[in-house]
Amino acid sequence: MKSVDILVIGGGIAGVSAAARFARQAQTLLIERESALGYHSSGRSATFFHFGIGDDAVRGLTAASRSFFVDPPADHSDVPLSQAKPALFIATRETMGELEALEAEMRRFADTITRVGPDDMQAIVPVLKVGNDGAVAGILDVGGQKLDADLLLQANARALRRAGGEIRFGEGVAAIVHDGARWIVDTGVERYSAGIVVNAAGAWADELALLAGVRPLGLTPLRRTIIGFDPPSGLDISGWPFLKTVSDDGFYMLPDAGRLLASPMDVTPSPPCDVQPEDYEVALAAWRVEEATNLSVSRVPVKWAGLRSFVADKVPTAGFASDAPGFFWLAGQGGYGLQTSPAMALAAEALLFDQAWPDELRAYGVRPEQIRPERLTG
Ligand SMILES: Cc1cc2nc3c(=O)[nH]c(=O)nc-3n(C[C@H](O)[C@H](O)[C@H](O)COP(=O)(O)OP(=O)(O)OC[C@H]3O[C@@H](n4cnc5c(N)ncnc54)[C@H](O)[C@@H]3O)c2cc1C
Known part of the structure; x- marks a missing residue:
């Protein structure tokens, strides 16, 4: 023993x-x-x-x-464990209340955030639908990090x-x-x-x-799904932020190694297991991306699911x-x-x-x- x-x-x-x-x-x-x-x-x-x-x-x-990610202790790593990448939280007309509440909460911890409008958001993510058709306002946090x-x-x-x-x-x-x-x-x-x-x-x-x-x-373990798809050829997505809707029934999307990753932010209870993605959430992720942007998700070469466990x-x-x-x-x-x-x-x-x-x-x-x-x- x-x-x-x-x-x-x-x-x-x-x-x-x-x-x-x-x-x-x-x-x-x-x-x-x-x-x-x-x-x-x-x-x-x-x-x-x-x-x-x-x-x-x-x-x-x-x-x-x-600070641990940006400047890790010497016994852990000689190089940073993250890269600076902005986060953009978007709201439609119907979800403006949620945006305002989120902004107040974030401001208590982040002095790197600003309110942005439709033109700014489209300049940051050119495929985003804005105005009556889509996002009307956003919170841009330039303090985000890709770990x-x-x-x-x-x-x-x-x-x-x-x-x-x-x-x-x-x-x-x-x-x-x-x-x-x-x-x-x-x-x-x-x-x-x-x-x-x-x-x-x-x-x-x-x-x-x-x-x-x-x-x-x-x-309670909750399943969450991520899909990975290719952006239209010739489109440079490397500078795009982590983009997330303020409402829970939306999606998030971020560039990763030349692809776009997206999640429908599913919260499906699951027993602890080697959890796998379900067709419904894979399709939902693609649909929500297509609803909010001009992107078309015709192939999903990468998909996975994992568990997020909450008390x-x-x-x-x-x-x-x-x-x-x-x-x-x-x-x-x-x-x-x-x-x-x-x-x-x-x-x-x-x-x-x-x-x-x-x-x-x-x-x-x-x-x-x-x-x-x-x-x-x-
Ligand atoms: C789709 C998705 C997106 C996420 N996005 C983010 C994000 O952007 N940022 C963020 O911070 N977090 C994110 N999370 C959450 C984050 O991944 C989890 O909070 C974190 O990984 C939990 O770590 P853990 O060590 O508790 O669990 P795990 O990584 O699951 O580790 C637990 C380990 O315990 C082992 N184990 C279990 N039982 C036993 C046993 N009896 N004997 C020996 N070993 C055992 C398992 O094999 C497992 O490897 C995301 C999660 C998911 C699923």
């Missing part, structure tokens, strides 16, 4: 970014059921950093994460290993019990004894808790379970797990080692009680 101080379960962005911090202070091992980091949600996202999503706690975590998910995962893995930590692939938790002093975890490949287990199992986090006899958080208040959770010793939650990253990962790792480190609440989080108004599991489980 291998003995460690901290066993992190789950090799998505949540697990690996927190493990990289834990390893500086304690012997840390991360286990992942799949054969690579980011096989599930973390490798299937739109990889964008913006303030058009979540509440104040989420926006605070996002703001506190920005590099693979680079981000690998940078955290590098920092983890540099600090003496280890990652093991192909090991899923089959049994987990507390023997009164330590957690005994069996993966079928190896048995581990750990003082602390960190539940960073993404969509499976509640299932893992139930296996361990711990009260679940009430996590009731939609704020990510970090902290020890109140009903089990040494069982640490790191779950419910929703649709912002990449863009909040540096701040969540920092928060997790402070809570796990019972250290002072970091100034970087305090500066953006993020408080421990907003993310601790007690707010959900009592």
Whole structure:
């Protein structure tokens, strides 16, 4: 049986970014059921950093994460983990109220936003339908960032290993019990004894808790679909922003490696699984793009789906379970797990080692009680 101080379960962005911090202070091992980091949600996202999503706690975590992507710590990466790319949030006449509300919320965290009108929006995205036919106003945020998910995962893995930590692939938790002093975890490949287990199992986090006899958080995994299609030949899309409707029944679209990616922003409940795109949402994505622009989506060469897992208040959770010793939650990253990962790792480190609440989080108004599991489980 291998003995460690901290066993992190789950090799998505949540697990690996927190493990990289834990390893500086304690012997840390991360286990992942799949054969690579980011096989599930973390490798299937739109990889964008913006303030058009979540509440104040989420926006605070996002703001506190920005410098990590732009100027990462030396033990993580020698190059930036993101590239500057504007975000443009658009409204029709009917959704102007939502635009106004969003602008007020974003202004609390971003001083990089301006209101733009139909002509400005068409200059930025020439295919966008504007006026009576389409978008009447928008919020342009030049502080957006296109993240590099693979680079981000690998940078955290590098920092983890540099600090003496280890990652093991192909090991899923089959049994987990507390023997009164330590957690005994069996993966079928190896048995581990750990003082602390960190539940960073993404969509499976509640299932893992139930296996361990711990009260679940009430996590809901929601499927989201992305399609990739080619722009008309000769059209340079490289400077286009991340474009998102302010209403939830719209779409988002962004350029990526010469293609356009688009999502109908679907929120379909799903059990935790290797989720696949459904024909309906693929068609809906194409239809919504065609409705709002002059683009025609005749072929969809790329499509995928992933799970975004939320607790009731939609704020990510970090902290020890109140009903089990040494069982640490790191779950419910929703649709912002990449863009909040540096701040969540920092928060997790402070809570796990019972250290002072970091100034970087305090500066953006993020408080421990907003993310601790007690707010959900009592
Ligand atoms: C379509 C889509 C678009 C998105 N866009 C964005 C975006 O633009 N910006 C952003 O910040 N976020 C975005 N997100 C959200 C982001 O991807 C997630 O919040 C984030 O990836 C969650 O990370 P995680 O580590 O919690 O989960 P995961 O990446 O799913 O990792 C959990 C890991 O735990 C492993 N595991 C589970 N159970 C066990 C077990 N018993 N034993 C061992 N291993 C186990 C799994 O194999 C998995 O690899 C998007 C998500 C989707 C689906």
